[in-house]
Amino acid sequence: MSKNKLNPDKWIDLYADYLYNYTISRVSDNDMAQDLVQDTFLAALKSMSNFKGEASERTWLISILKRKIIDYYRKINSNKGKAEVRMNYQDSEHEGDWLEERVADPFDKNAEDKLQNSELGDAIFECLSKLPPKQAEVFKMKTIQGYETEVICNELNITPSNLWVIIHRARTAMSGCLKENWF
Amino acid sequence: MGKFKIFIPCEEANHVCDKTQYKNATLLEKIKLNLHLLYCRACREYTKNNTKLTKTIAKSNIEFLDKSDKEKLKDNFEKALKEQLH
Known part of the structure; x- marks a missing residue:
């Protein structure tokens, strides 16, 4: 089978919405998501020579985008968190008194919903x-x-x-x- | 307007069904559609799938770039592309 090739002329038409949808479900800030998508395309353009042709164009772009999103979170995390105060339970009697802990594991549920939605989103893009x-x-x-x-x-x-x-x-x-x- | 028709052909029923998905159908149209669905199995099937499609898309929370934002993105990218080539 022949190797995948890059066609930057068509990138925006083919993948901009896909990358945007991927970003907005993870960053949930419209302007920031658009910047990340733009950065991804520009970074991809610069590193075209690194493309080995083993993955599809779209997979390759997504892998660059993923790194951009991680960088973004790293950056905002290094800005905050320095003044974080750690608190513990006074003793074992009070264990489980934090309000958050009384909610039935909300995080797992969200994670699963998101996963399902992103798979569904992929299917819709595919169709x-x-x-x-x-x-x-x-x-x-x-x-x-x-x-x-x-x-x-x-x-x-x-x-x-x-x-x-x-x-x-x-x-x-x-x-x-x-x-x-x-x- | 011709004479008032309460029975509509399948083609029209499907058209009304499409409009319903976007809340674009009038009450009278919806009544005609539902009447048609009572006796037409094929259109019932179409309506069922069509409604599912609407729900599935709503559930997916899929989002697209706004047209003007996409143009902007395209402009910026094409500039970079040109620079790269020259």
Whole structure:
């Protein structure tokens, strides 16, 4: 099999949303997420010669992004935490009195939900990438970004009945694609 | 407007069903759709899958870049790309 190649011309169109979605679920700050995505693309561009062609382009970009996200957390953690006061229970009698500890392990649950959601997100991206570009665009704007019909029609220069035909085809294809694993 | 129709063909039923997913259907349309679903198995199936799709997407919390933000990103990246080549 031939090795994977890099096509930076298409990076933004192909992967910007994917990387952004990956980032926003971990950083949850819109501006910061956008900066991280941009940094990732620029870093990738600089280190193109390091790409061995063993992973797919997308996997490679995600691995750079992961490092950027870790760096980001390191940076904010080194800014705080210095004034942290450590407190302990007075004695064993009071053990378990912290409010947080009485909540039924909230962290595990969140972690699992997030994991599931990110897998589902991957599946949706995968299915979207199989649609014709125009269908994907209209579906995305209408369904995920929630734009009004008129706005999309003006933006893409189509009529409302065009829009609904496209939406119908996209929804049929998306249902079919997601059906096997996620419905 | 032609004469008032309470029975609609499948094509129209599916169209109304699509609109319902975005809360774009009128009450009358929804009534017609539900009436159609009473006797049409194929459209019931379509409606079922369509509703699931809406729920699945909502559950995924998937987010996309705003169009203007993406343009900005693209501009910046293309500048860097040009510099890299020259």
